Structure formats: structure tokens, C-alpha cells
Amino acid sequence: MGEVVFQLQHGKKMDRVKKGAWSPQEDKKLIDYIAKYRIWNWSQMPKFAGLSRTGKSCRLRWTNYLRPDLKRGPFSVEETQTVIRMYQSLGNRWSAIAKELPGRTDNEIKNFYHTHLKKHLGGTKVEVKHKARSKKVEKVKQIEMSTQKKPLITTCPNIEGPNDQSLDFTNSSSSSYITFDENYEILDFLETSNQDNDVTSIVNQVDDENIVILESNPERSTSSSSSVDLHIKDVMDVSVHSSNVDFWLDLYMAADNLNT
DNA sequence: AACCGTTCCAACCGCAAACGG
DNA sequence: CCCGTTTGCGGTTGGAACGGT
Numbered sequence A: 001m002g003e004v005v006f007q008l009q010h011g012k013k014m015d016r017v018k019k020g021a022w023s024p025q026e027d028k029k030l031i032d033y034i035a036k037y038r039i040w041n042w043s044q045m046p047k048f049a050g051l052s053r054t055g056k057s058c059r060l061r062w063t064n065y066l067r068p069d070l071k072r073g074p075f076s077v078e079e080t081q082t083v084i085r086m087y088q089s090l091g092n093r094w095s096a097i098a099k100e101l102p103g104r105t106d107n108e109i110k111n112f113y114h115t116h117l118k119k120h121l122g123g124t125k126v127e128v129k130h131k132a133r134s135k136k137v138e139k140v141k142q143i144e145m146s147t148q149k150k151p152l153i154t155t156c157p158n159i160e161g162p163n164d165q166s167l168d169f170t171n172s173s174s175s176s177y178i179t180f181d182e183n184y185e186i187l188d189f190l191e192t193s194n195q196d197n198d199v200t201s202i203v204n205q206v207d208d209e210n211i212v213i214l215e216s217n218p219e220r221s222t223s224s225s226s227s228v229d230l231h232i233k234d235v236m237d238v239s240v241h242s243s244n245v246d247f248w249l250d251l252y253m254a255a256d257n258l259n260t
Numbered sequence B: 001a002a003c004c005g006t007t008c009c010a011a012c013c014g015c016a017a018a019c020g021g
Numbered sequence C: 001c002c003c004g005t006t007t008g009c010g011g012t013t014g015g016a017a018c019g020g021t
Helices: A024-037 A045-049 A055-066 A077-090 A094-098 A106-120 A199-203 A242-259
Strands: A004-010 A013-019 A125-131 A138-144 A154-160 A176-180 A186-191 A211-216 A227-235
Touching: A024 A045, A024 A055, A045 A055, A077 A094, A077 A106, A094 A106
Parallel strands: none
Antiparallel strands: A004 A013, A125 A138, A154 A227, A176 A186, A176 A211, A211 A227
16 A cells, blocks of 8 residues: 655645555544644644645544544444434435434444445335435435345344244255244245245235245254254345334344354 | 455545635 | 635545455
8 A cells, every 4th residue: 555645736835745544653643633732723734733634634534533432343233223214214414323323423324334234225215305404405305225135145143943843944955935023933934946936926925024035054954953043045125114124123133243 | 376356444536514704 | 795715524436355266
């Protein structure tokens, strides 16, 4: 990562302005300066702090990374729930969402949403009353949620299956369509054979509100215990309606926690 | 080992809002 | 109210890290 330096016209003098990743030395300069003089003017500060950066770059580095009150680390269940709920009501107003999450920045939430949540949310359009910054105008914005339901493939924690051999899907290489209630109790179960690829005909037979498509974990399919590890292969229509958010989220978080 | 595609996030950019003289 | 400057926001991206072949 070679440092990138640009020439900027500044009065008569040509100032060298650094761009790209911040070095630990630069971080220290910024932290020390703010500790001593507080934040008074971002655009003036860099030259006093001995930094060859724009004020914009300094502000970003401080607010998104150096600020002492930042939380860091993975999002908790509660935080993830908040992000999803707030996004459903506010849309992409990341800074407004960040106000509900102390220690998290708008940039962090935006990244979290795009990398962990977006692709798993089903395709639906949410109409959001978008409060414009002028406070006077209300824009109505159509939030286009991803129409692509990318499979959420991850390891699921032990979900207690029924003590019914006919429902033992540990050795099955086919997909299973299982309806759970909120306690992960299996409400309904349908198994597809390998050659049966007609998903919709199966789906139509069961409650399509809570369908989760599962497939058994190939590595751990030797035991025939009633407790099985599963791969969540796909989540269908679970996250489309807000009433289903908790259900989907619980599965997602449980699976994700197990992996870490 | 070497290559290649994917994931993820820090940092960028352009634009709009807010500020203040 | 105007206008230049500063701050804040959201979309986008470069590249490090990772995973697979």
C-alpha cells in the first residue's frame, strides 16, 4: 500500500495532500491534537496538527474509527434487529439509524447492511416517507429491496427434530422444506427427491409464511440422533413481512453465532 | 505454490444542508 | 436574502484478506 500523494493548489504554495489508508503515526497526531485542542474547525485543523490530509479525511477518520466511544466488534442480536426494523421504516437513512445504535457509525451500519443483510432479504418494495434534509419537503422514496434471494448457506445450531424416524433428514441429500414456529418447533415437513426440482409445487402445499429450505450437513450426517446440524440453504418469504423479521433474524443470528 | 474469484470494509467522491458574515 | 465556507450524508470503490482450485 504505497502512499498516494496529490498536489493541491493552495494559494501560491503547492501543498501535498495524502490520501488512502491512515498510518498509526497519523492516527496518533489526530488523536493527540483533538485531545489537546478539541474539534474546532475540521478544514483548518490538519495543518495545525501536522497532518497532510484534508479536513474531510480527518473528520471521517475520527468519526468512523478513532473516536473513543465507538463500539467495534460484531453486531449483537439486538443491534441487528434494530438495523432491520429501522431500515424497514426509514430506508437508507443510515445516520438516522445510527442514532439508535450508540457506538455504531452510519458507515458501519451501511457496510453491515450491504454485506450481511441485503442479500438475504427477500425482494419487496418498501415505500418510505423520506424526510428531506430541508425538513419542509417530504420525499416519497421507493426502496427497492433486493429481488434476488441469495441462499443463506451457513451452519445452523442443533435444532431438535422430532423423534420420528420418518422425519430423519440427516442422511438425506435432498432438500427439505420445513415450517417452524417461533420456538423452532417443526410445524410441517416436506422432503423433495433429488429429481424433483419443482420448488413451487412443493411450496404451495405448505404454509408459505414460514418456509425454510434446509439441507443436511454432509460432514456430520453419520449420527442418527434427533439433534441434527443443518445447512440453511434458503430462506423463502420469511423476511418479506415485518412480522417475520424476528423469526428470520433468530435463525440467522443463531447460525452466525455458531460459526464464530 | 500460484493463481483466481469473492468478500468486506475503510476511505473516497459528489452533492446537499447548515452555518455565518 | 445572498454567497462563500464548512459539515454531513449516502453511494461507490480499491485493495487486503480470505477461500477455493
